[in-house]
Amino acid sequence: MLYLYHGTTSVCAIKARLALHEKGLEWDGEILDLHRGDQHRPEYLQLNPNGVVPTLVHAGRVIIESTLIIEYLDESFPDPPLMPSDPFQRAQARLWMKKIDDYLHAACSTVTFAIAFRQGLLKRTPEELEARFKSIPDPAYRERQRLSVTQGIAAPHVAPAVKNYDKYIGEMEATLSRSSYLVGESYTLADLAATSYVNRAEMVAMDGLWSNRPHVAHWLERVRARPSYDRAITDYFTDADKERFKFPREEISHKVGEILQVN
Numbered sequence: 001m002l003y004l005y006h007g008t009t010s011v012c013a014i015k016a017r018l019a020l021h022e023k024g025l026e027w028d029g030e031i032l033d034l035h036r037g038d039q040h041r042p043e044y045l046q047l048n049p050n051g052v053v054p055t056l057v058h059a060g061r062v063i064i065e066s067t068l069i070i071e072y073l074d075e076s077f078p079d080p081p082l083m084p085s086d087p088f089q090r091a092q093a094r095l096w097m098k099k100i101d102d103y104l105h106a107a108c109s110t111v112t113f114a115i116a117f118r119q120g121l122l123k124r125t126p127e128e129l130e131a132r133f134k135s136i137p138d139p140a141y142r143e144r145q146r147l148s149v150t151q152g153i154a155a156p157h158v159a160p161a162v163k164n165y166d167k168y169i170g171e172m173e174a175t176l177s178r179s180s181y182l183v184g185e186s187y188t189l190a191d192l193a194a195t196s197y198v199n200r201a202e203m204v205a206m207d208g209l210w211s212n213r214p215h216v217a218h219w220l221e222r223v224r225a226r227p228s229y230d231r232a233i234t235d236y237f238t239d240a241d242k243e244r245f246k247f248p249r250e251e252i253s254h255k256v257g258e259i260l261q262v263n
């Protein structure tokens with residue numbers, strides 16, 4: 001039995017759900033309310049000491065880290081394959097995923113909290129907010145989240161995050177001008193992982209990043225047309241989630257544009 005601990009809008013959990021749906025696997029799971037702090041419950045920390053989702057449990061064994069989870073699923077359930085068979089192409093697919101783990105994920109979390117989640121969090125009392133920050137195990141992540149929430153898009157680490165997003169999408173555009181997918185002509189884990197982050201960029205009004213990048217726009221249309229997209233992403237969004245992503249889109253889009261104009 002495959003059992004996934006996940007969150008409704010979590011970009012990393014979406015990677016795991018996309019892989020499960022692309023593979024047509026039967027699975028069960030529990031949705032943690034990350035806004036309530038379910039990820040910090042002692043029994044969950046036993047499974048994932050980082051206090052984050054996703055966590056996969058398969059045959060009683062625990063796998064954490066979304067990139068490792070999707071590779072594990074691909075290796076354990078080879079059909080249909082989501083990694084190329086050629087070793088060089090496999091390395092290319094891993095490089096796209098490594099860049100997400102190295103910098104795009106942090107950028108994504110920064111813009112998500114600074115643009116969308118801060119509004120809800122700022123309604124909490126200072127004591128409640130402090131308790132939330134204190135419960136984040138990783139000190140660097142804790143400080144980033146504190147700044148994103150308290151200062152919003154003006155926080156000093158937001159501009160580098162937006163630029164990192166721009167860098168990744170720019171690299172996607174260059175590659176997709178030469179091939180249909182990020183690695184060659186077939187959909188792979190590289191596309192699956194990127195889907196979650198490009199989708200999030202749109203949710204936080206950063207879709208201007210591909211307004212002049214037609215190959216990314218066309219790729220996004222194609223990955224969204226896959227049945228896994230609704231089943232793993234949109235079907236999970238609750239009314240409360242949709243509320244969290246309501247903010248003055250034009251204003252944010254304009255500020256993102258200004259950030260990108262400054263070198």
Ligand SMILES: N[C@@H](CCC(=O)N[C@@H](CS)C(=O)NCC(=O)O)C(=O)O
Nearest residue numbers: 010011012034052053054065066067
């Ligand atoms: N490197 C980890 C990152 C996991 C992560 O940051 N998950 C986020 C959701 S995408 C989370 O659970 N955040 C909980 C929190 O913000 O307290 C992975 O890829 O699994």
